[in-house]
Amino acid sequence: MKLSLVVYIATGLLGAFASKMRPTTCTVRPLGAGKDDTSQVETAIARCGHYGTTVLGPGEYNITRKMTWDLVSSKVDLHGYLNFIPDVQYWLNANSTYRVVFIQDQASWFVVTGKDFVIDAYNTGGIIGNGQTWWSFYGNRSRSDGDGRPIAFTLSNVTRGTVKNFRIESQPFWCNTVADSSDVVYDGMYCNATNQDPLYAGQNVVPNTDGQRLIRLHILVSQLTRATATGIDTYRSDNVKLLNWDITCGDDCLAIKGNVTCRGGNGIAVGSLGQYVDLPDIVDHLMIEDAKMVRLDPQVQPNMGSGLYLKTWTGTVNGVPPTGGGGGGGG
Numbered sequence: 001m002k003l004s005l006v007v008y009i010a011t012g013l014l015g016a017f018a019s020k021m022r023p024t025t026c027t028v029r030p031l032g033a034g035k036d037d038t039s040q041v042e043t044a045i046a047r048c049g050h051y052g053t054t055v056l057g058p059g060e061y062n063i064t065r066k067m068t069w070d071l072v073s074s075k076v077d078l079h080g081y082l083n084f085i086p087d088v089q090y091w092l093n094a095n096s097t098y099r100v101v102f103i104q105d106q107a108s109w110f111v112v113t114g115k116d117f118v119i120d121a122y123n124t125g126g127i128i129g130n131g132q133t134w135w136s137f138y139g140n141r142s143r144s145d146g147d148g149r150p151i152a153f154t155l156s157n158v159t160r161g162t163v164k165n166f167r168i169e170s171q172p173f174w175c176n177t178v179a180d181s182s183d184v185v186y187d188g189m190y191c192n193a194t195n196q197d198p199l200y201a202g203q204n205v206v207p208n209t210d211g212q213r214l215i216r217l218h219i220l221v222s223q224l225t226r227a228t229a230t231g232i233d234t235y236r237s238d239n240v241k242l243l244n245w246d247i248t249c250g251d252d253c254l255a256i257k258g259n260v261t262c263r264g265g266n267g268i269a270v271g272s273l274g275q276y277v278d279l280p281d282i283v284d285h286l287m288i289e290d291a292k293m294v295r296l297d298p299q300v301q302p303n304m305g306s307g308l309y310l311k312t313w314t315g316t317v318n319g320v321p322p323t324g325g326g327g328g329g330g331g
């Protein structure tokens, strides 16, 4: 009895020791055409996503199902692209995606969570969203927010996370969302939703391909309020920074600060404010600096009536999620 207890403790200690000693770098290469890379990417993140480095070499990784990266004190070198299969019907099944963004019940196919991490995609990697398949699919169908089209890249419950030099090619829907997070820096973000289906030339067939959505940043809001009240910016690090963004889209390109280029779409939106009757939306101390608005060839992307606009709701509630009653701003 006693002996087995000792053995048990020794094994436990060995286990703890072994876990400290396990390799701190995991390296992955794409398996190649026709192969599914999802499992090998998940395995690498499971082994090295805590206190390690995960290196995904150049090329395309075939991602066939929803995926979460839980990162703690770690780095991911993403030299290649996560290519999310262009299977509209598969992703539209609610079971195929996460619902971490509860407002408007939006779907996510890729969620990063955790703390103290850096994801660097070196401007050679990121996400392939295969948006054209989606835009053409919806070209002659009606759409609504919350219909299950996945957000390309979601950060959820992140503390001190950095995403660098990340490219998102043809997001089907919103390009980025960060929810319930603090101290997040995006430095270098490229999103490009450009329709190339001649059937829809001259139309905005890429609606809802917003550049960034900032959701439920309680910490950000409360800390900033407190900092402002005292006049001392002691909570400066509790924030989300968007630096060096280059967004081509057919909807809102929301930015807060620093080197943002919006090509086409609706420009920078403040809102929608007041969409939910019981959720007051207060936007305060919004600073936009160094933003460049570029009108595109209207045959490619006809929108961009204004560089910045304010969207508010009329006070009527229509359906779930609520949509505008006509007259007021929606979306």
Ligand SMILES: *[C@@H]1O[C@H](CO)[C@@H](O)[C@H](O)[C@H]1NC(C)=O
Binding pocket: 032, 033, 034, 035, 036, 037, 062, 063, 064, 085
């Ligand atoms: C991705 O994996 C699926 C399932 O194995 C396979 O059918 C498909 O051909 C692969 N796609 C690519 C682009 O390799």
Ligand SMILES: *[C@@H]1O[C@H](CO)[C@@H](O)[C@H](O)[C@H]1NC(C)=O
Binding pocket: 093, 094, 095
């Ligand atoms: C989603 O999964 C649940 C539980 O497994 C199942 O009852 C439901 O039918 C599934 N829905 C769809 C649309 O496949």
Ligand SMILES: *[C@@H]1O[C@H](CO)[C@@H](O)[C@H](O)[C@H]1NC(C)=O
Binding pocket: 136, 139, 140, 199
């Ligand atoms: C929608 O467009 C596709 C081509 O992109 C076409 O095959 C299909 O018949 C159209 N559907 C309707 C309902 O017009």
Ligand SMILES: *[C@@H]1O[C@H](CO)[C@@H](O)[C@H](O)[C@H]1NC(C)=O
Binding pocket: 114, 115, 157
């Ligand atoms: C957020 O992450 C922390 C650990 O970093 C965890 O304890 C907490 O349960 C998570 N919260 C949610 C809402 O997932």
Ligand SMILES: *[C@@H]1O[C@H](CO)[C@@H](O)[C@H](O)[C@H]1NC(C)=O
Binding pocket: 192, 193, 194, 196, 246, 248, 263
């Ligand atoms: C966006 O994609 C379109 C189509 O591939 C391309 O023509 C355009 O140059 C891209 N824009 C940027 C800023 O890379």
Ligand SMILES: *[C@@H]1O[C@H](CO)[C@@H](O)[C@H](O)[C@H]1NC(C)=O
Binding pocket: 243, 244, 258, 259
């Ligand atoms: C914005 O870009 C300019 C020139 O490209 C650079 O000098 C500056 O440091 C950048 N600002 C930020 C906040 O990255």
